[in-house]
Every structure is written in structure tokens, then in C-alpha cells.
Amino acid sequence: MSDKIPVTVLTGYLGAGKTTLLNRILSEPHGKKYAVIVNEFGEIGIDNDLVVGADEEVFEMNNGCICCTVRGDLIRIIDGLMKRKGKFDAIIVETTGLADPAPVAQTFFMDQDVGERARLDAVVTVADAKYLTQRLKDAPEAKNQIAFADVIILNKTDLVTVAELDAVEATIRMLNPAAKLHRTTKCALPIADVLDRNAFDLDRILEIEPDFLEEGHHHHHADDIRSMSFEIRGDVDPDKFMPWIQELTQVQGPDILRCKGILAFKNEPKRFVFQGVHMILDGDLQRDWRNDEARVSRAVFIGRNLDRDAIRKGFFATAA
Amino acid sequence: MTVTAPVSLTQHVAELEAGEHVIAAAWLGAVPALALSDGAVMVGAQDDQSRVDVHGAAGLLTAVAVGGHLFTGGGDGRVCSIDAHGQMKELARDARGGWIDAIAATPAGAVAFSVGKRVTARDEKGVLKQFEAPSTAQGLAFAPKGYRLAIAHYNGAALWFPNTSTPTQLLEWKGAHLDATISPDGRFVVTSMQENALHGWRLAAKPTDKVAHMRMSGYPAKTRSFSWSHDGNWLATSGAEAVIIWPFQGDGPMGKAPRECGVRRAKVTQVTFHPGAYVIAAGYEDGCILLLRLTDGSELLARPAVKGSGITALSWDRPGKRLLFGCADGQAGLLTLPA
Numbered sequence: 277m278s279d280k281i282p283v284t285v286l287t288g289y290l291g292a293g294k295t296t297l298l299n300r301i302l303s304e305p306h307g308k309k310y311a312v313i314v315n316e317f318g319e320i321g322i323d324n325d326l327v328v329g330a331d332e333e334v335f336e337m338n339n340g341c342i343c344c345t346v347r348g349d350l351i352r353i354i355d356g357l358m359k360r361k362g363k364f365d366a367i368i369v370e371t372t373g374l375a376d377p378a379p380v381a382q383t384f385f386m387d388q389d390v391g392e393r394a395r396l397d398a399v400v401t402v403a404d405a406k407y408l409t410q411r412l413k414d415a416p417e418a419k420n421q422i423a424f425a426d427v428i429i430l431n432k433t434d435l436v437t438v439a440e441l442d443a444v445e446a447t448i449r450m451l452n453p454a455a456k457l458h459r460t461t462k463c464a465l466p467i468a469d470v471l472d473r474n475a476f477d478l479d480r481i482l483e484i485e486p487d488f489l490e491e492g493h494h495h496h497h498a499d500d501i502r503s504m505s506f507e508i509r510g511d512v513d514p515d516k517f518m519p520w521i522q523e524l525t526q527v528q529g530p531d532i533l534r535c536k537g538i539l540a541f542k543n544e545p546k547r548f549v550f551q552g553v554h555m556i557l558d559g560d561l562q563r564d565w566r567n568d569e570a571r572v573s574r575a576v577f578i579g580r581n582l583d584r585d586a587i588r589k590g591f592f593a594t595a596a
Numbered sequence: 597m598t599v600t601a602p603v604s605l606t607q608h609v610a611e612l613e614a615g616e617h618v619i620a621a622a623w624l625g626a627v628p629a630l631a632l633s634d635g636a637v638m639v640g641a642q643d644d645q646s647r648v649d650v651h652g653a654a655g656l657l658t659a660v661a662v663g664g665h666l667f668t669g670g671g672d673g674r675v676c677s678i679d680a681h682g683q684m685k686e687l688a689r690d691a692r693g694g695w696i697d698a699i700a701a702t703p704a705g706a707v708a709f710s711v712g713k714r715v716t717a718r719d720e721k722g723v724l725k726q727f728e729a730p731s732t733a734q735g736l737a738f739a740p741k742g743y744r745l746a747i748a749h750y751n752g753a754a755l756w757f758p759n760t761s762t763p764t765q766l767l768e769w770k771g772a773h774l775d776a777t778i779s780p781d782g783r784f785v786v787t788s789m790q791e792n793a794l795h796g797w798r799l800a801a802k803p804t805d806k807v808a809h810m811r812m813s814g815y816p817a818k819t820r821s822f823s824w825s826h827d828g829n830w831l832a833t834s835g836a837e838a839v840i841i842w843p844f845q846g847d848g849p850m851g852k853a854p855r856e857c858g859v860r861r862a863k864v865t866q867v868t869f870h871p872g873a874y875v876i877a878a879g880y881e882d883g884c885i886l887l888l889r890l891t892d893g894s895e896l897l898a899r900p901a902v903k904g905s906g907i908t909a910l911s912w913d914r915p916g917k918r919l920l921f922g923c924a925d926g927q928a929g930l931l932t933l934p935a
Contacts, residue, residue, distance in 0.1 A: 328671070328695060329692075329694055329695070331712050331713075331732065333731060333732055333750065335750060335771075335772040335790060337771075337790070337791065346790075348731075348732065348734075348750065348772055348790070349732065351790070352697060352732070352734065353695070356655075356657050356671070356695065359617040359619065359633040359655075359657075359908075359924075360617065360633050360634070360655055361617070387790075388817060388818075389817075389818065
């Protein structure tokens with residue numbers, strides 16, 4: 277395991293319960309020390325020397341790529357914190373309710389100094405079971421946060437009926453079928469479900485579910501965020517796949533929030549795993565395919581304005 | 597031509613135990629001082645050494661030494677000065693207790709610091725003036741003459757005159773600017789950038805002149821340390837696997853190639869020009885320190901590579917006879933050049 281400091285990003289629309297979750301993490305007797313980067317001082321009820329105020333400054337990188345944005349304040353704060361290595365075990369970044377998680381995530385891949393010393397562990401989104409459906413209609417930020425998440429905490433479940441809860445979970449699943457979802461009241465859940473998830477570690481991408489909501493996709497509007505997953509029952513030709521995925525993420529990167537895949541490459545005993553944030557792609561060969569495993573190639577894309585048929589066609593054309 | 601072993605100065609280094617990541621190395625007159633990430637400043641060396649707790653558990657974030665004083669900024673929002681006797685004085689305090697992001701000072705004792713966008717200048721009489729930058733003020737540098745401050749921020753730099761009604765001059769260039777420096781003759785403002793490059797502006801000599809831009813790129817990493825030669829003719833920079841030295845004679849470095857000294861398979865993290873000669877002390881990410889002569893590129897070894905002990909601070913004393921250094925793992929040392 278690397279000695280990079282894990283960083284957990286907490287997102288969620290205003291009032292969903294981010295601060296409740298943060299206070300819970302900080303107050304439990306886990307014996308760990310967290311440095312916390314917050315936007316509003318004073319909300320945290322815990323004494324902690326390592327609480328730092330951030331101002332969510334988003335910088336565009338001068339590389340001609342409009343989606344390549346980083347959080348300048350985060351670069352500076354992590355640089356400062358790393359000079360005090362050993363004083364804390366992990367970093368938690370709480371974003372404002374209106375924040376886009378992408379620049380936060382991209383900071384860990386685009387900034388060399390940050391990437392060498394810290395690793396993005398997971399994006400955790402807290403959602404309000406009662407109001408999420410409404411927020412998804414009127415707040416694009418809320419939709420982004422759900423679509424981007426690795427872990428979704430569907431909170432305040434005591435304020436809705438079981439039927440309402442199932443409905444909101446189904447809505448979430450249309451946006452993001454891959455995230456781990458936990459139903460909670462007052463954000464009560466084991467901290468291990470939130471921290472140390474290694475969601476961006478290629479070695480931890482174990483399974484990609486087939487698209488169980490395939491039938492529902494026609495209800496989406498074209499400008500909506502949606503997820504799509506595809507499966508090739510067999511091998512993929514890397515000489516076809518690599519140029520295709522690179523071009524797709526270059527051209528449609530601004531609209532692709534997240535992508536992930538596990539592929540069987542022709543004549544390759546190991547699984548190829550990739551994941552991406554907008555235009556940033558990361559991929560590597562992982563463990564061997566097991567004998568009891570079918571060699572199938574699956575990929576998931578979450579984004580807006582994505583042409584499902586074109587992506588499906590493009591992906592299937594890479595079959596070996 | 598004769599082949600000789602590289603000359604080593606390592607036997608002239610006295611080790612110092614700082615114990616914490618060294619933020620800055622400084623000389624308070626003839627007394628060495630190390631600013632440490634745990635909020636303390638170590639004043640003196642060997643038997644005559646004391647630790648002054650300046651910022652406590654909130655930590656010390658940034659420090660600069662000018663005119664016999666060390667000015668420090670902390671995670672507690674305080675700005676303090678420490679003298680050669682270890683006397684500490686609080687100069688200013690951010691109302692909201694935010695992190696001090698950058699600090700600069702003049703030999704006369706004026707100090708400037710930033711917290712987010714808020715820049716505060718405190719002149720030598722203690723008069724405070726404030727300026728709000730368009731975005732976070734990441735780097736500050738005083739001009740050598742006049743009470744004038746360069747402020748590096750997103751999409752450019754500002755030249756602010758805290759005590760006059762002269763309007764702030766905005767120097768624009770797209771991108772995130774990190775640290776700032778002004779040439780000893782006051783003609784050039786140079787910033788380091790998020791995109792592994794430097795940007796320079798040649799300031800107008802007359803109001804009718806245009807500001808000229810200089811783009812210095814090609815670095816594999818960010819430049820976080822730069823140093824002017826004593827005559828202002830050269831600017832040494834970190835961020836590559838060699839010290840990159842830009843010529844600033846005449847109109848500046850445009851169209852001229854920079855010099856490269858001390859090429860190694862490790863990135864340079866700290867550079868500092870000798871106060872009276874064309875000699876650069878260069879610290880590397882792997883802990884090595886070399887003294888490099890600009891005229892012929894000759895090298896002297898001051899510290900071999902030490903795992904995990906990257907160089908984070910370097911400072912020559914005023915006569916240029918002693919070099920103080922500090923490292924990421926809390927090691928430090930004092931090189932005394934043989935007579």
C-alpha cells in the first residue's frame with residue numbers, strides 16, 4: 277500500500293446532512309486523526325487543530341482543455357498539510373452544497389505535487405431522502421453530486437415512507453448505478469462504509485454490474501445526466517479500444533463525469549481496468565481472470581448529453 | 597586534462613537537529629535560524645541553541661528573513677517577528693484566524709502578508725493597509741525600492757503601493773500564478789505558475805512604454821524557489837533536474853537560452869545565489885546539496901543524497917561564508933566554507 281495520505285471528499289446539497297456526517301466521523305473513538313478542510317468555520321463541534329478554511333477557488337489549466345479544472349485552494353492547503361505529515365492519518369474535504377466535485381477530484385490527478393503525496397479515496401455524497409427528488413429537478417449541482425459519487429448516503433430516511441424511499445433510490449440508480457448506497461437516519465453508519473474506500477484505486481474496481489436499468493433510459497431528456505453501461509460477452513481488441521476510448525474522452529470529456537470498465541483483452545490473461553474523470557483516464561492490467569470467471573468486457577459511462585447509441589456502437593466495434 | 601574526484605565539502609558541515617520539516621532557513625545577523633512546521637523557530641546552533649514556540653499547534657506555514665529579523669506566518673492567523681536573541685513579537689493577526697498564505701518583508705522592517713484574497717501591509721511604523729486581490733494572493737514580493745508590493749494571483753499579478761494613492765497596476769496573464777519576485781533593479785516582475793512555467797513582465801520605464809511579457813517554460817515540475825544573482829543579472833530557479841538560470845541583462849531572457857547547472861537525476865527544490873559571487877547553492881528532492889559555479893559549471897558536493905530528506909530550505913549568511921540548510925525530515929546543517 278502506498279504511503280499517500282487518503283483524502284475523502286464529502287459533497288451533498290445544502291441541508292442533506294454533510295456536517296452531521298463530518299461530526300460523526302470526527303467524534304467516534306476510532307483513534308485516528310483527521311485534517312479537515314471546510315468552507316464554513318464554526319459548524320464543526322469538535323476541537324481540532326487541523327481544521328482549515330477553504331474558498332473553493334477553481335483554476336482552469338492553461339492546456340486548452342475546458343474541463344481540466346483544479347481547486348487552487350486545495351493544492352495550497354494540501355501542500356501546507358503535507359509539511360506536517362505524521363500529525364494526521366487522513367484528510368476530509370467538505371465542499372459547499374453548490375460545489376461541483378469534478379475540480380476537486382481532478383486536482384488529485386492533474387497536480388503533480390498533490391498526486392505524489394495524497395490520493396483521492398472516494399467522493400461521498402449525502403442526499404436528503406425527502407427533498408432529493410425535488411433538488412434533482414431544480415438544482416444541476418445536486419445531480420452532479422449524485423452522478424459523481426462513489427458512496428451515496430441516502431439520509432433522513434425516517435422522514436419518508438418506504439414507497440417514497442424506494443422511488444428516490446430508483447431515481448438515484450438511474451443517475452449512478454455504480455455507487456455504494458447506504459440508507460441512514462442522522463448519517464448513522466459504520467465509518468468504514470465512508471472512509472478508506474479506495475474507490476479510485478484500479479485494484480479495487482472489482483465488479484461492474486450489468487445495466488439493470490437499461491429499460492428505463494428512454495424516460496430521460498437529452499440534456500440530462502444519465503448513466504449507461506455496456507457488456508461485450510468476450511474479448512476486446514486493445515488496438516481498437518485504446519484509440520476509441522482516448523478519442524471519446526478527448527472529444528466528449530467535458531460531458532463525461534465518470535467512466536469505469538473491466539475488459540478482457542485478446543490474448544491477455546490479466547483483466548484490464550480503467551477509470552476516468554472527464555478527460556483524465558487511468559488504466560492498467562490487474563489480476564488474472566479466474567478460471568471460474570467468464571471473460572466479459574464491461575464499461576460504464578456517466579455524463580450529460582451522451583449519445584447512447586453512438587457510444588454503444590463505438591464500444592461494440594472494439595470487440596476482438 | 598586531468599581527471600579528479602569531485603571535490604567534497606561534506607566534512608565542513610555541522611549537523612543540526614531541527615526535528616521537524618524545515619519551512620525556512622535564515623540568518624538573523626550572524627545567528628542561524630530555522631523556521632519549523634510545528635510552529636517553532638530554532639535560533640542559534642550547536643551549544644547555543646534555543647527553540648521559540650511562535651505559532652503553537654496551528655503550525656508555521658511561511659517565513660522570510662530580512663534585515664536581521666525572521667518574519668513568520670502561521671495556521672493561527674498570526675504574523676510574528678523573531679530576532680537574533682530569540683525575542684518574539686506579534687506584528688499582526690488575521691481577524692478570522694485564517695492560514696497565512698504568503699509573507700514578504702523589507703530591510704526597513706515593513707511586512708506584508710496574505711490570507712486568501714486579503715493582503716495586509718504593515719509599514720515599519722506599524723501602520724496597516726489592506727488590499728483585496730481579485731483571487732487568492734498566493735505570492736508576495738516587495739520591490740527593492742519604494743513601498744511597493746507585487747501580488748501573484750489567478751490570471752496575473754498586481755503591483756500595489758500601500759501608502760500612496762497611485763492606482764494598483766494589474767499585470768495580466770492567464771493562469772494561476774504562485775510565487776512572485778522582483779529583480780534587484782526593479783525592472784522585472786517574475787511569477788511561478790501552476791503550469792510548470794515562469795511568467796515575467798518587464799515593467800515600463802516610461803508611461804508611454806508597453807509592458808513586455810516573458811514566458812519561461814519547459815520545467816517538469818513547478819518552480820517554488822528562485823534567487824537573483826548579487827548583481828541582478830541572473831535568476832536561478834528550481835523545478836527541473838538541474839538549476840535553470842535565466843539571463844536578465846538588458847531586455848531580459850526573451851530569445852536567449854537559459855544556463856543549466858548541476859544536472860542530476862533528481863529535481864532541484866531549492867536554489868540560492870551566493871551574496872557576492874556567481875555561485876549557486878542548489879538543494880535537490882533527494883537530499884543532495886551542490887555548490888555550482890555559473891561561469892564554468894563546476895560542482896562541489898555539500899551534502900550527499902539522504903533518503904526522505906529532501907532539501908526544503910537554504911540560506912547563505914551575509915558574507916557568503918556559511919550556508920544553512922533544512923530538510924523535509926527535520927534534518928538540518930551548517931556548512932562553513934574552508935578559508
